[in-house]
Structures are given as structure tokens and as C-alpha cells.
Ligand SMILES: Nc1ncnc2c1ncn2[C@@H]1O[C@H](COP(=O)(O)OP(=O)(O)O)[C@@H](O)[C@H]1O
């Protein structure tokens with residue numbers, strides 16, 4: 001089933017891999033202890049995929065996502081983002097990739113407390129040198145898409161969890177990244193809000209942005225197209241999610 | 255530079271810790287405040303010294319005959335000799351470096367006995383014979399009338415310029431002494447002027463207010479001193495090296511008076527330029543000391559700022575992590591932190607400068623309104639350049655204060671920064 005999907009994908013023909021991992025290893029060294037967390041991952045994620053990474057706590061999901069986000073380094077193997085090798089980057093280069101290629105969504109939202117919703121959303125554009133007026137205008141558009149236009153000048157502590165996460169999602173999108181990386185984005189939200197947020201991700205994904213979501217909740221992962229199971233630092237298994245299967249099969253039927 | 259995101263960050267971290275911010279910037283404020291106060295008073299001190307010099311010719315020299323210390327050309331040692339009018343004349347013609355040379359002779363009322371009288375009024379004063387040039391070297395202030403002039407010298411006029419105190423003793427309060435006669439050692443002199451001490455606090459010889467100045471030639475004649483000269487005041491032209499001039503004159507005088515060429519003691523001398531230089535050096539030294547102490551105090555304040563910035567960076571680790579995840583370059587992060595440090599030092603320093611200048615101006619105002627003539631207070635002041643220099647130094651210090659915390663901020667891996675709680 002999986003293979004079928006891969007072969008039907010237009011992107012695989014012209015080899016547009018968004019993310020390509022080969023034999024990726026990563027260890028944490030604390031004092032004299034070495035903790036081998038990622039033990040040789042091979043993974044390909046194509047442009048436009050909506051992928052979730054599942055696994056029990058401590059299985060290395062966040063570690064993987066941080067490597068993908070160039071927030072952390074890896075020890076062995078390689079990581080190509082959009083066909084560019086991500087290794088030995090200067091911090092300036094890394095910042096450039098993070099700014100232009102990647103959007104982050106965190107479990108704890110990570111909004112800047114002294115900036116209002118609009119300014120938070122606009123921040124990535126600030127680092128691109130976009131003028132204040134222009135970036136705030138764009139930020140407002142994105143907030144509007146999140147249904148938060150009226151909340152633009154509210155400070156983060158005046159927003160609910162769901163609202164904060166939507167602000168964070170708007171922020172992750174504003175620089176038109178190729179990939180959005182979300183680490184337990186619904187972890188701090190109630191189940192209704194969680195599903196709303198997942199719908200948002202699906203909508204964003206339909207515009208062509210590749211999205212990778214780390215979660216340990218099954219019903220969250222089932223909202224994605226492809227589920228990767230991580231266990232003890234290796235990819236234990238991966239599946240096309242049931243909904244994607246029915247979607248694809250449905251497409252064949254029609 | 256005007257970049258709202260940046261300033262927002264700065265003010266938010268200052269606002270969150272008002273007390274800490276206040277205490278920190280107080281160090282810088284105090285440093286610069288003290289520096290400005292010290293510089294301001296230093297300026298007053300300098301003015302006080304300089305005003306003390308007044309119009310006294312600083313490139314000047316005094317010479318006088320002493321006893322010889324060596325036997326030479328048949329003369330025994332310990333011989334007494336005098337300078338003469340001819341010596342003065344020849345020296346003047348021979349050394350173009352000399353601007354003025356003023357010979358002088360002096361006599362006191364012997365053992366304090368009264369030597370000047372007018373009617374029933376009488377007093378004991380110093381009587382000096384001199385040349386008009388003397389008033390150009392060690393100027394007196396002429397209250398009324400005039401100083402000795404060349405005609406007086408040439409014609410042996412019996413005229414006298416009397417000190418203010420002399421006038422008070424010999425004349426009634428509102429009497430005009432000009433044109434009146436006084437008796438000096440039994441000889442009548444016409445009063446042609448009244449003088450008092452000049453702008454300079456330096457005075458050679460006796461108190462000017464208590465002296466009577468007469469033409470040198472008249473002095474020599476009435477006191478039967480032939481062509482003797484007691485001592486000479488000499489000024490050199492600006493470019494000349496006064497010490498060299500002194501040597502040349504001494505050599506010349508030794509050969510003229512048959513004194514051994516190596517008898518340094520025979521011609522007495524006092525190089526005023528050298529003394530002035532010493533004082534100026536002291537003033538410069540004090541100025542340097544002020545800067546050293548001021549900068550050190552300032553440095554202590556700046557180190558405080560640097561420390562607090564380290565704390566701020568530590569507190570903001572997570573925020574910095576977020577910013578870096580969103581694509582902030584290390585340069586941007588450093589730039590923000592250094593700007594913040596500059597802002598802290600420069601703004602608190604600015605307040606220090608303004609208050610410091612304010613206090614100095616206040617001192618000046620009070621001194622002026624109470625009619626003080628002490629230049630230490632009335633001439634205290636900070637000039638604009640110094641204030642700007644201080645501000646510039648603050649900005650430089652601000653950069654240093656921010657640099658280490660900024661380096662620290664970006665030395666943390668983005669992921670570790672994000673994990674920080
Ligand atoms: N910075 C770190 N230093 C040392 N060990 C770490 C660090 N981050 C994570 N680990 C360890 O690595 C393992 C995987 O962590 P993580 O990737 O966060 O797991 P997950 O996100 O799947 O729960 C865990 O055992 C965790 O304790």
C-alpha cells in the first residue's frame with residue numbers, strides 16, 4: 001500500500017525530496033555518559049507531505065525534530081533539506097535556513113511575552129529585514145486566516161491556549177517556509193481545540209507546505225497522512241494513515 | 255538604529271526589573287557625575303592658578319650679583335661686586351633674545367626707621383629705583399598718574415610713584431597725591447603716580463602697596479650709588495629658551511667682572527619660567543589624575559552594567575532560543591544586547607553629565623551671586639568637548655559592557671536555549 005502511494009506521487013518521479021535522512025546518528029553526552037538517541041535513521045519525506053512522528057516518551061522524537069529544524073547537530077549519516085546537505089553550517093547560515101525554509105510550532109507556544117499577537121507573528125519577517133509596516137500588515141492577514149484578527153493587539157497572556165497556538169502557527173507560516181515542524185503542538189490543548197488545530201495544519205498542508213508533527217496521541221497522528229513510529233532511536237514502522245488510504249482508494253474509485 | 259522590536263525588548267527587560275535597573279545604572283551615573291564634578295572643579299583650580307599668574311611675564315628671569323667663590327685674575331675669593339648700568343646696556347644690545355631688561359636698586363628705611371615724610375605724617379617704606387621696563391615684567395596696577403618713564407631716567411627727575419598704602423599713610427583720605435611733594439630721606443620728590451599690586455599674585459621683592467618707586471638714575475644719584483645695579487629682571491622673547499639666555503648672560507657677566515668662568519655661584523639667578531613650568535606640570539598631573547580616578551569609578555559602574563546584562567541574558571535564554579529558532583542571526587542577537595548595554599550606560603551617563611554640569615553651574619552661580627572672587631568657584635566649568643568626550647567614552651564602555659554578555663548569549667546552542675526554563 002505504501003509503495004503504491006509512493007509510486008503514484010508526482011514528486012518521486014522528479015525526486016523532489018524535501019527531507020532526506022541517511023544513517024543518521026545522534027548521541028547526547030552528559031559528563032561521562034553517552035546516550036545514543038538516534039541510531040541510524042533512514043527517512044525520506046517528500047514535498048507536500050503531512051507526516052506525524054509517533055513513539056513513546058523518550059524514543060527520540062523531539063531529538064529528531066530538532067535535527068530536522070537545524071536547532072541541533074547530528075553525529076553521523078547525513079541530512080539533506082530540499083537537496084541541500086545540512087552539516088557544518090555556520091550559525092549565520094543555519095539562521096538563514098531556519099528563517100527561510102522552516103517554521104516551528106512548539107508545545108508551549110513559545111510566544112514572546114512582551115510582544116502582542118501581531119508582532120509575534122511578524123517576527124520572522126523582522127529577521128528578513130521586511131519593513132515594520134509591511135510585516136505587520138502581512139501578520140494581520142495571517143491572523144485573519146487563523147480567525148484571530150480582532151486579537152491582533154492582545155498580549156500572549158490575554159489569549160487562550162488554542163489562540164496562542166494559532167498565533168504560533170501563523171508565525172510559523174509567515175515566512176512561507178517549505179517545512180513546518182511541530183513538536184507536540186496539541187500537547188497543551190484540550191481535545192476539541194487539538195482537533196481544530198489539526199484541521200488548521202491540514203489546511204496549511206493543502207497549500208503545499210510540508211508538515212511534520214511529533215505527537216504521542218493516536219487520534220492526532222491519524223489526522224496526518226503518514227505515520228512514522230519511532231522506538232529506541234530507530235524507525236520501527238511507518239504507515240499511511242487510514243484516512244489517507246481511504247482518500248487514495250476513493251480517488252481510484254472515482 | 256530606530257528599530258521598535260529592539261527597543262521593545264530593551265524596555266521590557268528594564269521595566270520588569272526596575273529596582274535592579276536603577277541600582278545598576280546608578281553606578282554609571284555616579285561615575286560620570288563624579289568625573290564631571292572633578293573636571294569642573296579642576297578647571298576652577300586651573301583658572302585659580304592661572305589667574306594667580308596674571309599678567310606676570312612667565313618667560314622671565316631674575317639675576318643679581320653674589321660673592322665670588324673662586325680666586326681669579328689676582329682677585330681673592332669672596333669678593334663682592336655689583337652690576338652696572340653699562341652691564342645692563344651691553345646685555346640689552348648684545349642678546350636679541352631679550353625682550354626687556356629692567357635693572358633695580360632698593361633701599362629700606364634702615365631698621366624700620368621712618369624714611370618718608372609729608373608734613374606731620376611719616377612712615378617706613380621700601381624705596382626702589384627702577385626702569386620703566388620693570389612695569390612690563392612684573393606689572394603693577396597704576397591707580398592714578400603714571401609709572402616712571404624714560405625722561406625721568408634721562409633727566410634724573412625727582413619723581414616718585416607711591417604704593418596705595420604709602421598714599422594712605424602720607425595723605426588724607428580724599429586728598430589727590432598727584433603733583434604733591436613728599437620727602438624721602440630728606441629729599442623732596444614729586445608724586446606722579448599711585449600704584450597697587452597687579453593682576454598677578456606673584457610679586458618680586460617687597461609689597462608693592464608699601465613701596466615707593468623712583469627712577470633708577472635718580473636713586474643712584476641721591477643715594478650715592480654711582481652706576482650700581484642691585485638686580486635685573488629679564489624677559490626673553492617668546493621663542494627663546496630662557497635657561498640658555500641665563501647661561502649666556504652669566505658667561506658674559508663673569509668675563510666682564512673678572513670672575514672665574516666656572517664660578518657658578520657668583521651670579522645669582524632665579525628662572526621663573528622653570529617654576530611656572532613646574533606648576534603647569536602639576537596642573538596637568540592633577541588633570542590626568544582626575545581622569546584616571548573618574549574613569550576607574552566609571553569602569554566600576556560599567557562592570558556593574560556588564561554583570562547585570564549577563565543576568566539579563568541568562569534570564570532571557572529561552573527568549574533568545576525562540577528568536578534563533580525563528581531565524582535571528584547571532585549578529586542580530588549580539589547587536590540587541592550590545593545596544594541595550596550602550597543604552598543603559600549612555601542614558602544613565604547622560605543624566606550624570608547633565609546633573610554634574612548642573613551642580614558645577616550652580617556652584618558658579620552661587621559663587622557669583624555672593625560676589626566671590628575666588629576663581630576656584632567662579633571659573634569652575636565643564637566645556638562641551640569634555641562632556642561629549644565623556645559621553646563618547648560611555649558609549650565605548652557600553653560596547654564593552656555588552657560584549658561579554660552578548661558572546662555568552664550566542665555561545666548557547668539554540669536548542670539548549672529553547673529548553674531553558
Ligand atoms: N539535551 C539533552 N541532553 C541529554 N539527554 C537528552 C537531551 N535531550 C533529550 N535527552 C534524552 O534523549 C532521549 C530522547 O529524548 P527526546 O528526543 O526528547 O524524546 P521524546 O521527544 O521522544 O520524548 C531521552 O532519554 C532524553 O532524556
Ligand SMILES: [Mg+2]
Pocket residue numbers: 061062063
Ligand atoms: Mg519530546
